[in-house]
Amino acid sequence: MDETIEVSGLRKRFGPVLALDGMTFDVAPGQVTGFVGPNGAGKSTTMRVILGLDAPDEGSALIGGRRYRDLRCPLNHVGALLDAGALQPSRSARNHLLWLAHSQGLGSKRVDEVIGQAGLESAARRKAGGYSLGMRQRLGIAAAMLGDPPALMFDEPFNGMDPEGIVWMRGYLRSLAAQGRAVLVSSHLMSELQDAADHLVVVGRGQVIADTSVANLIAAASGDRVELRTTARTEAMTVLARAGATVAVTGPDAATVSGLPADRIVALLTRNAIPFSEVSAHRATLEEAYMELTRDAVEFRAAEADGAGEVVR
Amino acid sequence: MTATVTPARTPRPAGRDGFAQLLRAEWTKFRTVRGWVIGAVVAVLLTVGLGLFAGAGGSSSCASGNGPARSGAACAPSLTTGPGGGPVTDSFYFVRQPLAGNGSITVRMTSLTGELPDLTANPANQGLQIPMRAGLMSWAKAGLIIKDGTSEGSAYAAMMVTADHGVRMQADYTQDTPGLPGALSASDPRWLRLTRSGDTITGYDSADGTHWTQVGSTRLAGLPTTAQVGLFTASPIDAVITETFGGGNNGNEAPSQATAVFDHLGLAGSWTAGAWSGDYVGGGNYAPGIGSYHQAGGQFTVTGSGDIAPIPSGPSAPGGPSITITNLLIGTFAGLIALIVVATLFITAEYRRGLIRVTLAASPRRGRVLGAKAVVIGSASFVAGLVAAAAAVIVGKSIARRRQYVFPVSWATELRVVVGTAALIAVVAVLALAVGAMMRRSAAAVTTVIVAIVLPYILAVASILPAGAGDWLLRLTPAAGFAVQQAATAYPQVQALYTPNGGYYPLAPWAGLAVLAGFAALALAAAVLLLGRRDA
Numbered sequence: 001m002d003e004t005i006e007v008s009g010l011r012k013r014f015g016p017v018l019a020l021d022g023m024t025f026d027v028a029p030g031q032v033t034g035f036v037g038p039n040g041a042g043k044s045t046t047m048r049v050i051l052g053l054d055a056p057d058e059g060s061a062l063i064g065g066r067r068y069r070d071l072r073c074p075l076n077h078v079g080a081l082l083d084a085g086a087l088q089p090s091r092s093a094r095n096h097l098l099w100l101a102h103s104q105g106l107g108s109k110r111v112d113e114v115i116g117q118a119g120l121e122s123a124a125r126r127k128a129g130g131y132s133l134g135m136r137q138r139l140g141i142a143a144a145m146l147g148d149p150p151a152l153m154f155d156e157p158f159n160g161m162d163p164e165g166i167v168w169m170r171g172y173l174r175s176l177a178a179q180g181r182a183v184l185v186s187s188h189l190m191s192e193l194q195d196a197a198d199h200l201v202v203v204g205r206g207q208v209i210a211d212t213s214v215a216n217l218i219a220a221a222s223g224d225r226v227e228l229r230t231t232a233r234t235e236a237m238t239v240l241a242r243a244g245a246t247v248a249v250t251g252p253d254a255a256t257v258s259g260l261p262a263d264r265i266v267a268l269l270t271r272n273a274i275p276f277s278e279v280s281a282h283r284a285t286l287e288e289a290y291m292e293l294t295r296d297a298v299e300f301r302a303a304e305a306d307g308a309g310e311v312v313r
Numbered sequence: 314m315t316a317t318v319t320p321a322r323t324p325r326p327a328g329r330d331g332f333a334q335l336l337r338a339e340w341t342k343f344r345t346v347r348g349w350v351i352g353a354v355v356a357v358l359l360t361v362g363l364g365l366f367a368g369a370g371g372s373s374s375c376a377s378g379n380g381p382a383r384s385g386a387a388c389a390p391s392l393t394t395g396p397g398g399g400p401v402t403d404s405f406y407f408v409r410q411p412l413a414g415n416g417s418i419t420v421r422m423t424s425l426t427g428e429l430p431d432l433t434a435n436p437a438n439q440g441l442q443i444p445m446r447a448g449l450m451s452w453a454k455a456g457l458i459i460k461d462g463t464s465e466g467s468a469y470a471a472m473m474v475t476a477d478h479g480v481r482m483q484a485d486y487t488q489d490t491p492g493l494p495g496a497l498s499a500s501d502p503r504w505l506r507l508t509r510s511g512d513t514i515t516g517y518d519s520a521d522g523t524h525w526t527q528v529g530s531t532r533l534a535g536l537p538t539t540a541q542v543g544l545f546t547a548s549p550i551d552a553v554i555t556e557t558f559g560g561g562n563n564g565n566e567a568p569s570q571a572t573a574v575f576d577h578l579g580l581a582g583s584w585t586a587g588a589w590s591g592d593y594v595g596g597g598n599y600a601p602g603i604g605s606y607h608q609a610g611g612q613f614t615v616t617g618s619g620d621i622a623p624i625p626s627g628p629s630a631p632g633g634p635s636i637t638i639t640n641l642l643i644g645t646f647a648g649l650i651a652l653i654v655v656a657t658l659f660i661t662a663e664y665r666r667g668l669i670r671v672t673l674a675a676s677p678r679r680g681r682v683l684g685a686k687a688v689v690i691g692s693a694s695f696v697a698g699l700v701a702a703a704a705a706v707i708v709g710k711s712i713a714r715r716r717q718y719v720f721p722v723s724w725a726t727e728l729r730v731v732v733g734t735a736a737l738i739a740v741v742a743v744l745a746l747a748v749g750a751m752m753r754r755s756a757a758a759v760t761t762v763i764v765a766i767v768l769p770y771i772l773a774v775a776s777i778l779p780a781g782a783g784d785w786l787l788r789l790t791p792a793a794g795f796a797v798q799q800a801a802t803a804y805p806q807v808q809a810l811y812t813p814n815g816g817y818y819p820l821a822p823w824a825g826l827a828v829l830a831g832f833a834a835l836a837l838a839a840a841v842l843l844l845g846r847r848d849a
Contacts, residue, residue, distance in 0.1 A: 051674045054848040069677040080674060086667040088346055095345035103338035103675040105331075143671070 002029035003064035003077060003150040005182055010049055010059035012042075012206075019045045020056065021206035027184045029150065032177045034197030034214075035186040036290065042206040043186040044082065047153050051080055063151060073104045079144030080153040084136035084160075089129025093120060093139050096128055097146065104147055111146070118142035133160030141172075151182040158192040170196040190290040202293055210293050214286065221289030222282050226257045226265055229278035239272050240265065256282065335676055335685040342659075343689050349655045353693060356651035356738075357701040363644025364705030367636065368713035391718075392624060393466040393595070395486040398721050399802075400624040402549075403465040403486075404595030406604025406617025407458070409543030416584030417508040418457055418542055421522060422474050423499045424574035427453050430567035432553050443567045449476040452622075452808055453548040455573030455615060457507045459514055460541045461533065465595040468533045469621065470514035471545065472505040476571070480505070481806070482516035482529040486623045489806040490529035492518040504577075512536050522577065543589065546573045546604070546617030549808065570603045572616040595619060626720040626801040627815025635718035637800040638727060639816040641709035642734055645798065646767050648701055649741055653762045656690045656745035661755040673849045680841045683750060687837060690746050691739045698738030702731040722800045733797030733822060740794060740826070740833045741766055747836035751843055765832075766791045773813045780812040784819040791832045793818075796825025 005027035012020040020042045027033045035043050048054040050061040052068035063071065063078050071077050087096060097111040115124045118138040123131070128139060137157055144152055154173075158166050173196050177183050187193055193200070200217060202210040210217065230236045230253060237247045237255065245259040257265055262279055269276050284292075343349060392400035412418075429448035456473030470484040472492070480492030480503055497503050504519035515530040552566035580586050591606040603618035626637045660683075663669040676682045706727065713719050722730075741762070749758040769792035773783030787793050796818035803811045811817040818825055 048670070048848070051670075052677045053670050053673060071677070074677060075675055082670060082674075083667050086671050088342075088662060088666060088668060090348055091342075091345045095341065099338045099341035099345065100671065100675055102334060102341050103672075105334045 002180060003182060004028055005050060005078075005151055005153075005184060006060075006062045006065075007046060007050065008059055008061075010046060010056045010061065012045060012049065012054065012056045019206055020049070020059075023059070023203070023206060023208060025201045025208050025211050027151070027182045028199070029182040030177055030180050031198035032173045032183045032185060032196055033199045033201060034190075034193040035184055035201050035203070036190055036193065037188065037203035037209075038294070039188050041188075041203045043188075043203060044155055045206075046203075047080065047082060047155055047184075047186065050153065051078070051082070073147065075100070075104045075144075075147035075149060077147070077149050078151045078153065079147060079149040080155075081137070081140035081144045081157060082153075082155045084133060084140045087128040087131075087136065087139070090127055092125050093128045093131070093142075094124040096139065097143060100143055101146055106146060114142040114145045117145060134162065134165050137161060137165075137169075150180070151184075152176060153184045153186075155186050156188070157185060158187060158189070166192065190287050191285075194286045202290065204294060217289050217293075218284055218286065221284035221292050224258055224261065225282040226260070226262045227278065227280045227282050228255045228257050228265065228276060229253055230255075230269070230274060230276040232274050232276075235272070236269060236274050236276065239268055239274060243268055332681060332685065335681055336688055338675070339682075339685045339689040343693060346662075349658065352651050352655035353697045356648035356655070356694075357697050357704075359651060360642070360644040360648030360698075360701035361704045361708070363647055364641040364709045365712055367640050367643045368705075368709035369716065394721075395466050395623065396468045397485060397487055399487070400718075400720065401466055401486045402595070402620045402622050402624055403467070404593070404619030405545045405547035405621055406591065406606065406615055406619075407460075407463065407541070407543060407545050407594045408589050408591045408606045408613060408615055409460075409463075409541045410587045410589055411539045412542045412580070412584045413539040414583040415508075415510050416542075416580060416582030417506060418459075418584065419504065419506040419522075419577070419579045419581070420457055420544065420575045421502050421504050421577040422456065422497060422573055422575050423502045425449065425453065425455055425474055425476060425497055425571060427476070427548055427569060427571035429569045430551050432551060432565050432567060445570075448569075449571060450548050450551060450569045450808070451475075451477040452620070452806060453569070453571035454481070454621075455546040455571060455575075455617070456544070457505050458543065458545045458621075459507055459509060459533075459536075460594075461536050463541055463592070463594050468536060470507065470516065470531050470533060471621065472507050472516040472518065472528065473545075474503050474505070474573075478806075480518045480528065482531075483621070483806065484514070484529075484531040485533070486621065487802075487804065488529075488531060489804075490516075492516070492526070492528035493520060507542075508582075509536075509540070542584070544573075544575055544578070544606075544613055544615050545621070546571050546615040547619045547621055548617065549620040549622070568603055568618045570616060570618040572614060575613040575615065576611055578611070578613065589613075591615070593617075593619075620807070622807045623802070623804050625804055625807055625809045625811070627810060627812070627817065635720060636713055637720045637816050638706050638710065638722060638730055639798050639800045641705050641713065642702060642730070642798050644705065645702070645734055645738070645795070646770055648698070649738060650763060650767060652694050652697065652738055652742050653745040653766075654759055656694065656742035657749035657758045657762065658755055659686060659690050660746055660749040661753060661758055664753040665755065670849050679844045683746075683837070683841050683844055687743045687746055691743045694742035695735045695739035698735035699731065701738075702734035706731055720801065726800055729822060730798055730800050733826060736826060737794045737797055737829065740830050741791070744791065744829075744833040744836050747833065747840040750840035751836070766794075766829075768792075770795050776812070776814045780814075783813050787813055787825070788819050788828070791829045793820055793825040794829030796820045797822045 008024045010020045010023040023046050037043055049056050101111050118141055120138055173183055197214055199213050240247050240257055245257050248256045250256050262281055266279050393403055395401035427449040428445040430443040431446050453476040454473040458469055458471040460469040461467040468485055472482050474480055474497050479494035482490045504522045506517040508515045512532050516528045517525040518528050519525045548569045548571035550566050551569045593604045605616050607614040710719055745762045748762050752758040769786040769790040772778045773786045799818045799822055801816040803817050
């Protein structure tokens with residue numbers, strides 16, 4: 001029942017632009033996988049390839065081991081929201097869901113269920129053309145949920161949502177994953193995925209830069225740095241430097257220590273009777289971790305280009 | 314809040330991935346966009362509305378009818394009808410005697426000459442005497458005839474020699490069978506024979522009076538025991554009719570006459586010769602009884618004018634405003650434009666909004682999506698077309714009969730015209746859908762389809778192009794499909810203006826529709842191919 005989305009070696013060229021350059025990753029069930037990268041990194045193209053809308057030049061995308069086009073009633077396997085504006089404006093939201101349901105052999109009962117889940121009951125019979133972007137996103141999510149699929153894909157679902165909506169969306173994504181579904185969510189802003197994604201696929205220029213759990217990524221980006229808050233900053237720096245640490249001043253009574261674990265720092269300060277109000281392991285934000293990653297990727301690419309003289313693809 | 318953690322997903326029965334559910338989805342799509350449904354209703358109203366306008370006499374008043382102006386033309390002419398119910402001309406000079414029972418009549422014909430009016434001499438003044446010159450109308454004819462009395466429109470069978478079309482056997486106005494070909498002269502005469510056996514009349518011809526060939530045989534149901542039998546001569550009205558820009562007609566016409574010389578007149582069987590008498594049958598408004606006969610030593614010289622033939626509809630039809638049910642469907646082109654827009658938008662609107670991606674993600678087998686769309690838009694258009702055509706014809710006829718002569722057609726023809734019009738509209742809608750799928754742009758696709766279908770139709774039917782060019786448009790372009798609306802019958806034995814403007818198409822009804830269907834099938838196949846190949 002659980003269906004993994006497996007993307008392997010996708011390559012796709014649009015004229016002179018290489019949109020996908022060996023894109024490879026899996027989307028596992030039971031977690032939210034963030035699909036992050038700058039605009040133009042190939043996120044939407046990858047999603048279109050997964051849905052069989054665009055044909056890749058090379059590589060494959062499988063859902064539960066099958067190609068999308070081989071799925072019967074595919075909305076029962078994968079639900080997707082690619083473009084919230086993909087609506088006939090003069091058709092009501094309910095009728096939009098109704099034809100989609102009919103195409104999968106589903107009835108109006110299921111339509112009313114997803115309308116309820118998306119909180120669109122009061123507006124369902126209005127023309128979808130009059131919807132705000134946030135309401136269109138909800139309608140798109142309702143459409144994705146029609147077939148109650150084990151795998152879901154959302155392209156930039158936070159776009160156009162107010163802060164309240166973003167909080168709702170995060171909770172909703174987490175609940176979908178908690179139900180055992182594989183959830184792939186793209187965003188060009190890492191901060192949107194904070195507290196929503198369990199796993200991250202970071203992409204740039206049509207390739208995967210990092211494919212990691214959020215916990216590992218943050219730990220890596222945080223390094224072994226420790227935040228220290230003390231009124232006796234100079235004494236503390238002397239003691240810690242003598243013990244082999246590197247201390248960077250970050251404020252009048254704050255410093256960042258690296259090279260020593262937190263418990264060792266506490267022991268040293270206590271032994272030397274230096275007062276401190278806080279010693280805590282530094283925790284990078286997802287945004288910091290992402291910036292660090294993409295900076296590395298850019299440098300790596302620059303070096304590669306210099307060294308090779310010519311990039312052969 | 315209950316804290317039960319249960320999977321929200323409930324097992325769902327595997328959907329049937331049938332074509333039927335795809336059809337249902339596309340039908341739901343179609344009916345839930347109010348503009349499209351309104352468009353289909355507008356198409357029906359346009360078709361019926363223009364048809365009723367044509368039925369009510371259009372812009373032409375009673376005084377200036379569709380045909381060439383004729384003095385004394387009634388507003389809604391009552392035309393003579395033949396045994397088949399259709400309007401006929403039945404005027405000729407008849408040298409006859411009543412003969413009872415079965416028998417046979419034989420004659421030799423040695424000469425057919427005539428005089429034609431000089432229509433160029435005085436085209437504007439028909440009231441004046443028109444000078445005549447020697448010449449024969451192509452379908453001038455003379456020979457033997459057996460007829461059910463002398464009233465106009467009565468049943469008959471005849472063997473005749475024509476000016477340019479050899480020997481013919483004709484009967485009951487519409488039947489026409491060729492016999493010996495070639496022209497007649499004193500040195501190369503023609504022998505003709507008619508034999509009656511009950512209701513059955515058989516015609517024979519011969520070049521020498523010895524070797525006879527049967528030309529044809531016909532049954533004149535209800536022919537009385539005593540029929541009128543004898544010699545006849547007829548020569549049709551000479552008319553010069555030109556179509557004018559926009560579909561009007563200018564015409565000038567005058568009677569012609571022919572003179573035939575017969576000898577070796579003989580009767581056989583139970584027929585025994587009595588006295589011959591000559592008189593003019595019919596006459597009416599437009600062949601005022603030119604005719605005479607002269608008998609001398611077994612030789613009969615018979616001069617006559619007029620014609621024994623069906624009246625074709627169209628600009629050369631006599632006697633004031635007349636229409637066919639094709640005229641009542643003149644609004645089809647306007648209804649088509651509305652439906653072309655709807656059918657095109659049925660696919661291009663999806664491209665415009667990116668909705669096509671939702672559609673194709675829901676149904677990855679793309680050819681079937683286009684197939685379902687074609688079935689839905691085709692069926693909806695067929696129903697709209699059927700309603701429109703039936704209403705235009707049925708209501709239109711009752712309105713038209715008050716002011717115009719409506720050429721009668723068989724119920725089978727009427728059914729073919731109405732159902733064919735619905736099919737025409739349905740096929741055009743499918744073509745528009747296919748072009749829309751290929752071009753993906755509403756305005757470009759709508760323009761293309763209108764240029765391909767409606768424009769050639771209007772150019773040909775409104776006589777904007779010369780008739781010959783118009784005929785080719787109606788053979789080669791998708792507009793050929795309009796042939797299915799033809800209600801008029803073209804008669805080779807009647808010289809008339811058989812043009813698209815008069816309701817005559819160069820292709821047979823279903824052949825014309827097949828040309829259109831061929832275009833639609835090609836376009837749909839190309840659209841399926843492109844849709845499958847292109848990224849959505």
